[in-house]
Amino acid sequence: ADAAIDHLLEGLNPPQRDAVTHGEGPMLILAGAGSGKTRVITHRIAYLLRTGQARPGEILAITFTNKAAAEMRERVELLVGRATRAMWVMTFHAACARMLRAHADKLGFTRQFTIYDSADQRRLMKQCLDNRGYDTKRYTPRAMQSQISRAKNTLVTAEQYAETVGSPFEEIVAEIYADYDRELLRMNAMDFDDMLLNSVRLLERHQDVRDAYSNQFRWVMVDEYQDTNKVQYRWLQLLTSEHRNLAVVGDDAQSIYGFRAADIRNILEFEEDYPDAHVVKLEQNYRSTQTILDAANALISNNRGQMPKHLWTDLGQGDPVRVREMADEHAEARWVTAEIQRLVDEGVSRSEIAVFYRTNAQSRVLDEMLTRAGVAYQVIGGPKFYERAEVKDAIAYLTFLVNPQDATAFTRIANSPRRGIGQTSLSRVLAHANNMGISVWEAAEGEVPGLAKPARNAIGRFMDTMNALKRRAEENGPVAQLLDAVLHESGYLDALHAERTIEAQGRVENLQELVSAAAQYDVNAENGSLDEFLQQTSLFADSDNLREDEGLVTLMTMHNAKGLEFPIVFMIGMEDGTFPHSRSIEESNLEEERRLAYVGVTRAMRQLTLTYARRRMGYGGGGATPTIKSRFLDELPRELTDQPARISRGFPTPGRVASWSQAAAASAEYSADTNDAQLFKVGDDVVHAQLGDGVVTDLQPGGIVVVRFEGEGRDRSLMADVAPIRKR
Ligand code: ATP
Ligand code: MG
Numbered sequence: 001a002d003a004a005i006d007h008l009l010e011g012l013n014p015p016q017r018d019a020v021t022h023g024e025g026p027m028l029i030l031a032g033a034g035s036g037k038t039r040v041i042t043h044r045i046a047y048l049l050r051t052g053q054a055r056p057g058e059i060l061a062i063t064f065t066n067k068a069a070a071e072m073r074e075r076v077e078l079l080v081g082r083a084t085r086a087m088w089v090m091t092f093h094a095a096c097a098r099m100l101r102a103h104a105d106k107l108g109f110t111r112q113f114t115i116y117d118s119a120d121q122r123r124l125m126k127q128c129l130d131n132r133g134y135d136t137k138r139y140t141p142r143a144m145q146s147q148i149s150r151a152k153n154t155l156v157t158a159e160q161y162a163e164t165v166g167s168p169f170e171e172i173v174a175e176i177y178a179d180y181d182r183e184l185l186r187m188n189a190m191d192f193d194d195m196l197l198n199s200v201r202l203l204e205r206h207q208d209v210r211d212a213y214s215n216q217f218r219w220v221m222v223d224e225y226q227d228t229n230k231v232q233y234r235w236l237q238l239l240t241s242e243h244r245n246l247a248v249v250g251d252d253a254q255s256i257y258g259f260r261a262a263d264i265r266n267i268l269e270f271e272e273d274y275p276d277a278h279v280v281k282l283e284q285n286y287r288s289t290q291t292i293l294d295a296a297n298a299l300i301s302n303n304r305g306q307m308p309k310h311l312w313t314d315l316g317q318g319d320p321v322r323v324r325e326m327a328d329e330h331a332e333a334r335w336v337t338a339e340i341q342r343l344v345d346e347g348v349s350r351s352e353i354a355v356f357y358r359t360n361a362q363s364r365v366l367d368e369m370l371t372r373a374g375v376a377y378q379v380i381g382g383p384k385f386y387e388r389a390e391v392k393d394a395i396a397y398l399t400f401l402v403n404p405q406d407a408t409a410f411t412r413i414a415n416s417p418r419r420g421i422g423q424t425s426l427s428r429v430l431a432h433a434n435n436m437g438i439s440v441w442e443a444a445e446g447e448v449p450g451l452a453k454p455a456r457n458a459i460g461r462f463m464d465t466m467n468a469l470k471r472r473a474e475e476n477g478p479v480a481q482l483l484d485a486v487l488h489e490s491g492y493l494d495a496l497h498a499e500r501t502i503e504a505q506g507r508v509e510n511l512q513e514l515v516s517a518a519a520q521y522d523v524n525a526e527n528g529s530l531d532e533f534l535q536q537t538s539l540f541a542d543s544d545n546l547r548e549d550e551g552l553v554t555l556m557t558m559h560n561a562k563g564l565e566f567p568i569v570f571m572i573g574m575e576d577g578t579f580p581h582s583r584s585i586e587e588s589n590l591e592e593e594r595r596l597a598y599v600g601v602t603r604a605m606r607q608l609t610l611t612y613a614r615r616r617m618g619y620g621g622g623g624a625t626p627t628i629k630s631r632f633l634d635e636l637p638r639e640l641t642d643q644p645a646r647i648s649r650g651f652p653t654p655g656r657v658a659s660w661s662q663a664a665a666a667s668a669e670y671s672a673d674t675n676d677a678q679l680f681k682v683g684d685d686v687v688h689a690q691l692g693d694g695v696v697t698d699l700q701p702g703g704i705v706v707v708r709f710e711g712e713g714r715d716r717s718l719m720a721d722v723a724p725i726r727k728r
Helices: 002-010 014-021 037-050 066-080 092-107 118-131 141-153 158-163 168-186 192-205 207-216 230-240 290-300 329-345 360-373 389-402 407-413 423-436 440-445 453-474 479-489 492-499 502-524 530-538 582-586 590-601 661-673
Strands: 027-031 059-063 088-091 114-116 189-191 219-222 246-250 278-282 322-326 353-357 377-379 553-557 566-571 604-613 615-617 624-626 685-688 692-700 704-709 715-719 725-727
Touching: 002 014, 002 037, 014 037, 014 278, 027 037, 037 059, 037 066, 037 219, 037 246, 059 066, 059 092, 066 088, 088 092, 092 192, 092 207, 092 230, 092 530, 114 118, 114 192, 114 407, 114 530, 118 141, 118 168, 118 189, 118 407, 141 168, 141 192, 141 230, 158 168, 168 189, 189 192, 192 207, 192 230, 207 230, 219 230, 290 590, 290 604, 322 329, 329 353, 329 360, 329 566, 329 604, 353 360, 360 377, 360 553, 389 407, 389 453, 389 479, 389 492, 389 502, 389 530, 407 423, 407 440, 423 440, 423 453, 440 453, 453 479, 479 492, 479 502, 479 530, 492 502, 502 530, 566 590, 582 590, 685 704, 692 715
Parallel strands: 027 246, 027 278, 059 088, 059 219, 114 189, 219 246, 322 604, 353 553, 353 566, 377 553, 566 604
Antiparallel strands: 615 624, 685 692, 685 725, 692 704, 704 715
């Protein structure tokens, strides 16, 4: 065992080793990107297990995504050489879901409670607004959702909110907040924010529960601590009150969830909350080249009040950061696609390449371009699998089977596929359930006053099917078989097949995919149950579909990229208004945007490329409009980038500087036949309006021709479609 422990410590530098071997008591590890914070957590867990200081069941390790949690568990198992099922290595939400499943009854829920995602939340908020007769165009469900979510994340209850309202708008929020919470409880449902809030309530109000958990978790570790909010902070406080063995790691420069009420003070004030905290600083970066680090540091130095850090690396200077200007988003996507193909041809694995963007909507153009080019890739986020209508329908069927109170699920499926059950009939059933204080299921089965005969029959048939399915569900067989039965017996698949459209076919495939997911679950789960399957699927976060080993290029937002690393990174859409996002410029929340850029840049190991488009389609229609390149690009020191000379001076872009008579003449003369890089071949003799004669030495994706001009002795990269250049 001693040799194994030595081996474990060998792969660490002195401060990392110090953190890994630190014994009892609170600890704060505050360090920059890529300095091995996450590695310290995995090694610390392994060390505690190896040395016998901890048993697996005593460990609680919190990460922000399921993907990060899975990776952490894998790493630990690799280090200790055995499965450690009893460890709690998971996200805040997953840990809360587990606690609440065991104790939901103490809060007035049943253990089969449903978890509402943000679309469900908005639907319910709209219903609450409608009930009170508010105009949902003026008071949008989305606005309500963000207010209420912020309140919940800062531990403000509906009553407390109501006491502090200061405007008519807030008065309405207060009403809706109370209604919404009441409705959730009535439907035996919680939203994402509630899961944390209710866990905190559980621990605060039930001493026995608190004692049990805080005794159990002798060792608590939290990654990405800079992104925790007040509720999460409170939750950790309650859980660690007994042993105080709380180790947190984070980087204030990577705090990017302010919009979800993450509170950077949690990390800045850790030493005040725990005066005896052992503080460790890590300064060696093991991920990136010096150039990439310098670029990241230059960028973040524009923020006020960062904690000073001195990151260094011995991975060498590396290549300059590449900056590329493109005509528009299509040229950008074309160029990035061609670059990826070139890299793959050179032997780079697709899984080593990632493209980041600010918002999901930006992925579509690239999505299409890569598909056309036949490059295997995956989009993390965007239209998520579990948010597709047919998948949600299928899940709603299963949900209604386990939770007969879930009116949202019932409303979703009763007439899907069409059974001739109208909106009015549905409302009657819901109202009847309310009036009688019974579940929707019971109401739908019984005599609902005021229902027309056809509707009554249709609902009766629907409930017969549901009852048959429920009997099957109660046999506790494999989830996949039950799901298959649901899809067939409900008539859902038949209805899709009858549509005979491509879209319907796609839906059928998605449902097949869901059945395989269930089958996968059946195989993996120790003690599988439909309840658990449903809870698990409702927790799937965006980055969960990441499958690294299959050689796929990864497309994701910068938010999703947190904690990950890729040898080759492209960041596209580097324009003011896109990134930094227009909303942040308006709200002057630039510093958080800059931290997001810092996160993006520091994911890159070897090569970083930043692109921007001169014109871009406005979101939500409208024509292409001119853009301004991102201020973040101007914050990068020139000597770290390879911005082609054309962009800075000497090669005025036709159209933009039409008043320069020479340029105007040049563009008029040359633009006609220079729109396409394909016109040039390596070896072509060319002539440039200002630089004279040269020869094409290389063609690069995105319409770039590399030309060596007579007497210059070096190559210049020119955009074929704008540079005043033509074949001789
Ligand atoms: P981030 O702030 O982005 O989350 P981090 O501080 O968590 O980064 P890690 O992801 O733990 O950093 O480590 C970055 C990379 O450096 C990983 O590939 C990790 O394996 C490697 N690394 C860290 N420490 C060492 C070390 N002592 N020896 C070799 N490699 C290391
Ligand atoms: Mg990390």
